[in-house]
Amino acid sequence: MSAATNWTISSVRTALESKKISARELAAEFYSRIDRQNSELNAFLTLSPERAYEQAERVDAAIARGDALPPLAGVPIAIKDVISTQGIRTTCASKILETYVPPYDATAVDRLDRAGAVFLGKTNCDEFAMGGSNENSAYGPVRNPVAPDRVPGGSSGGSAAAVAAGLAVAALGTDTGGSIRQPGSFCGITGLMPTYGRVSRYGLVAFASSLDKIGPFATNVADVAAVLSVIAGHDANDSTSAPVPVANYAAEITKPVEGLRIGVPEDYFGEGLDPEVKSNVEVGIAQLERLGCRRVPLRMPHTDYAIATYYILATAEASSNLARYDGVRYGLRVPGATLTEMYRRTRVRGFGPEVKCRIMLGTYVLSAGYYDAYYLRAQRVRTLIARDFADAFQKVDAIITPTAPTPAFRLGEKTSDPLTMYLADIYTVTGSLAGVPGISVPCGKTRGGLPVGMQLFGPHFKEGSVLQIAHAFEQTRGSLN
Amino acid sequence: MKISREDVLRVAELAHLGLSPEEVETYRNQLDRILSYIDKLNELDLTNVEPMAQVIYASATTDPSGAHPQLREDEIVPCNAAEPVLAAAPDAAKPFFRVPKVIDR
Numbered sequence: 161m162s163a164a165t166n167w168t169i170s171s172v173r174t175a176l177e178s179k180k181i182s183a184r185e186l187a188a189e190f191y192s193r194i195d196r197q198n199s200e201l202n203a204f205l206t207l208s209p210e211r212a213y214e215q216a217e218r219v220d221a222a223i224a225r226g227d228a229l230p231p232l233a234g235v236p237i238a239i240k241d242v243i244s245t246q247g248i249r250t251t252c253a254s255k256i257l258e259t260y261v262p263p264y265d266a267t268a269v270d271r272l273d274r275a276g277a278v279f280l281g282k283t284n285c286d287e288f289a290m291g292g293s294n295e296n297s298a299y300g301p302v303r304n305p306v307a308p309d310r311v312p313g314g315s316s317g318g319s320a321a322a323v324a325a326g327l328a329v330a331a332l333g334t335d336t337g338g339s340i341r342q343p344g345s346f347c348g349i350t351g352l353m354p355t356y357g358r359v360s361r362y363g364l365v366a367f368a369s370s371l372d373k374i375g376p377f378a379t380n381v382a383d384v385a386a387v388l389s390v391i392a393g394h395d396a397n398d399s400t401s402a403p404v405p406v407a408n409y410a411a412e413i414t415k416p417v418e419g420l421r422i423g424v425p426e427d428y429f430g431e432g433l434d435p436e437v438k439s440n441v442e443v444g445i446a447q448l449e450r451l452g453c454r455r456v457p458l459r460m461p462h463t464d465y466a467i468a469t470y471y472i473l474a475t476a477e478a479s480s481n482l483a484r485y486d487g488v489r490y491g492l493r494v495p496g497a498t499l500t501e502m503y504r505r506t507r508v509r510g511f512g513p514e515v516k517c518r519i520m521l522g523t524y525v526l527s528a529g530y531y532d533a534y535y536l537r538a539q540r541v542r543t544l545i546a547r548d549f550a551d552a553f554q555k556v557d558a559i560i561t562p563t564a565p566t567p568a569f570r571l572g573e574k575t576s577d578p579l580t581m582y583l584a585d586i587y588t589v590t591g592s593l594a595g596v597p598g599i600s601v602p603c604g605k606t607r608g609g610l611p612v613g614m615q616l617f618g619p620h621f622k623e624g625s626v627l628q629i630a631h632a633f634e635q636t637r638g639s640l641n
Numbered sequence: 642m643k644i645s646r647e648d649v650l651r652v653a654e655l656a657h658l659g660l661s662p663e664e665v666e667t668y669r670n671q672l673d674r675i676l677s678y679i680d681k682l683n684e685l686d687l688t689n690v691e692p693m694a695q696v697i698y699a700s701a702t703t704d705p706s707g708a709h710p711q712l713r714e715d716e717i718v719p720c721n722a723a724e725p726v727l728a729a730a731p732d733a734a735k736p737f738f739r740v741p742k743v744i745d746r
Contacts, residue, residue, distance in 0.1 A: 263725035356696040370695050400695070468679040479656060486657065488738050493731035499741050504659035516658055517671055520649070523656040524672065537682055539692030544685070546693060579674050595696030620696075 167329050169235050169383045176223060176234050183216035183223075183234035187278050190236040194280065194327050202302050203312075203321040205241050207281035208248045212236070215278045222276075231390060233276035238328035240319045241282040242289050243374065244363035245269055248279070252365050253297040254287045256485050256492045256510030266363020267398070268332060268374045268391040275390040280328055283318030287512045288482065289334055289367045291315050292342060292581050293574060296514040301571055306348055306611060310568040313343030316377070320347040323377045330378040330387050334364060336371045337470050338564075338588025341600035344377060345563035345613025348602045348640065350630065351377045352384050355620050356595035357402035359388075360395030368477035369400075371470075371592050381601065381631040385409035388623060404621050412624030413631040418452030420629065423556035427463040428587055434566045440604030440612040441562045444633065448560070451632055456556050460548040463590055465541050470589040471582055472525050472538035479522025485510060517578055542593050549594040549617070558629055559617040561587050563600040567610035587615060597623045601630040602640055611640070643676040644669060 167186075175181045181189075191209060198204050219234045239245060242252045244262035246269075251257045265273065273279070286296035294302040294317030302317040304310040305325035312321040316333030320343035323331050333340040335353035344351025352375045359374045366372065376387035389409050395401045424445060429438060449455055487493035487506030494509050496502035511519070525534035552559055565586060574581045591598040596617050603614035614633075618626040649669045653660045660668065727733040732740075 261729065263722060263729065462685075465682060465685065468682050471675065472679060472682075483657075487731060488740055489726070490729045490731070496741060499743050500657070502741055503657040507657050508659045511658075513667075516660075516664075517668060519656050519658065520652050520668055521672055521675060524644070524648070524652045524676075527652065527655060534679065536692055537687065539694060540687040540690040541682055541685060543690050543693040544687075546697065577674060578671055579678055582675075 169386050172235050183219035187212050187216045201321050202300050203318040204281045205284050206249045208279050212278045219276050230276035235277050235329050236280050237277045238280050238283045238322045238331040240285050240316050240333050242365045252288050253285050255298045260491050267360035267395045271391050286315035287515050289315040290514050292584050298512050304568050313346035315339040317343050319377050324349050335373050336368050337592045338585050340375045341588050342564050344600040346568035348611030349379050350384050350601050352599045355597045357400050359391050360398040360401045362397035366481040368474040381634050385413050385627050407624045413627045415628050417632040420453045421456050421556040422453045423456050423458040423552050423559040425458040425460040427460050428561035432565050436606040437562050437612050441614050444603035444614045458552050462544045462548050466590040469538045469541045472534050475518045475522030476526050476535050479519045546594040553619045561615045563613035563615040567606050591617045599626045599630050643673050
């Protein structure tokens with residue numbers, strides 16, 4: 161097999177069934193690619209060959225016996241390092257968890273394992289998933305495989321870069337304010353944020369519990385749908401997991417899109433949007449119209465308040481969730497003469513600057529005297545933003561926007577202060593707050609060759625609709641190279 | 642100025658973060674910029690708008706299947722996690738986590 165082979169879930173299936181390659185050989189091929197490229201990209205923080213080869217051998221044994229294969233048999237997958245993996249170090253890209261090895265698998269990971277996937281390793285990200293460029297990792301930034309002087313996006317930058325560079329067929333990321341969709345856009349691959357409650361959060365290291373979602377990355381929409389089919393569904397171990405039946409996404413994506421109403425909110429196409437991103441997304445919308453979709457102009461009047469709302473709520477939840485890192489039960493401990501001194505020394509040494517900034521902001525907005533002015537106010541604005549979506553979905557089947565206001569920016573370009581980085585989340589945080597599903601699908605490139613992503617939002621639990629439209633678009637958009 | 646050095650020190654204490662004097666100044670500047678930006682929420686009239694703590698599915702009121710997450714029965718199930726959990730602790734004395742002395746007598 162040449163290094164240039166672009167594996168997909170279905171091509172892995174065909175190759176295994178026709179015995180052109182074994183699952184073990186395929187895993188070895190991916191490890192040799194990682195070996196060649198990871199020193200430059202820094203996409204993987206930890207490799208897990210022991211577990212990967214054990215999983216691959218299980219698949220090869222099933223093939224030898226002639227057993228029916230599970231849906232992801234032998235598919236090499238990368239997992240973002242904020243998702244717990246039994247026996248495999250899980251750092252959250254933080255020094256505070258540098259040596260932490262979880263005693264259990266997250267539900268999404270367990271489901272992938274049962275579906276026959278092969279876990280190559282854990283991917284780099286912004287520390288505790290806090291960031292939009294992967295530059296907040298305690299283990300160094302990830303480079304964008306398309307343009308190595310640029311960021312891959314974040315926070316799931318390692319997962320996106322691994323898939324884009326052909327170092328994994330698919331990957332799990334997490335999305336709290338755009339952390340799957342934006343790196344998908346920057347690296348030129350497809351990434352899906354499912355509806356809140358669609359995929360269990362059990363075993364996902366908590367950042368902002370009312371906003372966190374696990375979702376897939378892949379090079380194409382059908383593969384994203386295949387991974388979602390495996391990881392979606394109710395889980396008794398997550399009280400916010402929804403008891404809603406899981407659709408047959410593989411069937412949903414093949415439905416025709418003719419007659420679907422696509423909402424285009426003007427609020428997402430105004431000041432701050434890069435003209436080349438805008439023109440690429442406009443071309444994408446025009447193509448969907450040619451496929452028979454109807455363009456419906458929309459107003460979503462609270463869009464401009466989403467970043468302020470998000471950064472109050474997400475940091476408030478983070479300050480509470482990250483209180484657990486105190487040096488007592490697991491992770492780093494820096495000794496101190498008193499318990500309080502031990503807490504302080506551990507946390508100040510273990511957390512990086514952005515995580516400390518967010519803990520401070522979250523603590524401030526929840527503190528006595530400020531709770532009503534900030535936290536409660538932001539919760540009320542969240543209602544208005546969710547209402548914008550509910551109103552829009554009375555009129556349209558999906559909403560289409562740019563994923564990010566710019567293509568991938570240069571390393572160091574936005575690190576001068578946190579607010580500059582936060583403002584780049586403008587188009588993704590809205591859907592995060594509303595809890596609706598969103599996908600980023602590649603729709604073009606800038607003249608400089610940087611990928612541009614188009615975002616589609618659907619109503620709660622209508623992942624099938626956004627995948628269907630994204631698939632119809634992908635099948636007709638032509639080559640992006 | 643939205644936030645003073647004293648505010649930063651108070652918040653750092655609440656969050657159990659020991660900061661150097663330079664860090665206090667850095668975070669004061671960063672938080673000040675962010676809090677000034679966040680002030681834009683004051684433009685909105687939020688009278689009679691309910692706060693939203695969790696995602697509320699629009700379909701929950703109309704969909705008889707009920708998309709709302711349901712709480713499970715609070716039943717005791719066996720959990721033999723003590724061994725691996727204590728094995729990952731920085732300082733364990735089974736069945737306890739050991740910490741600096743809290744109460745002096």
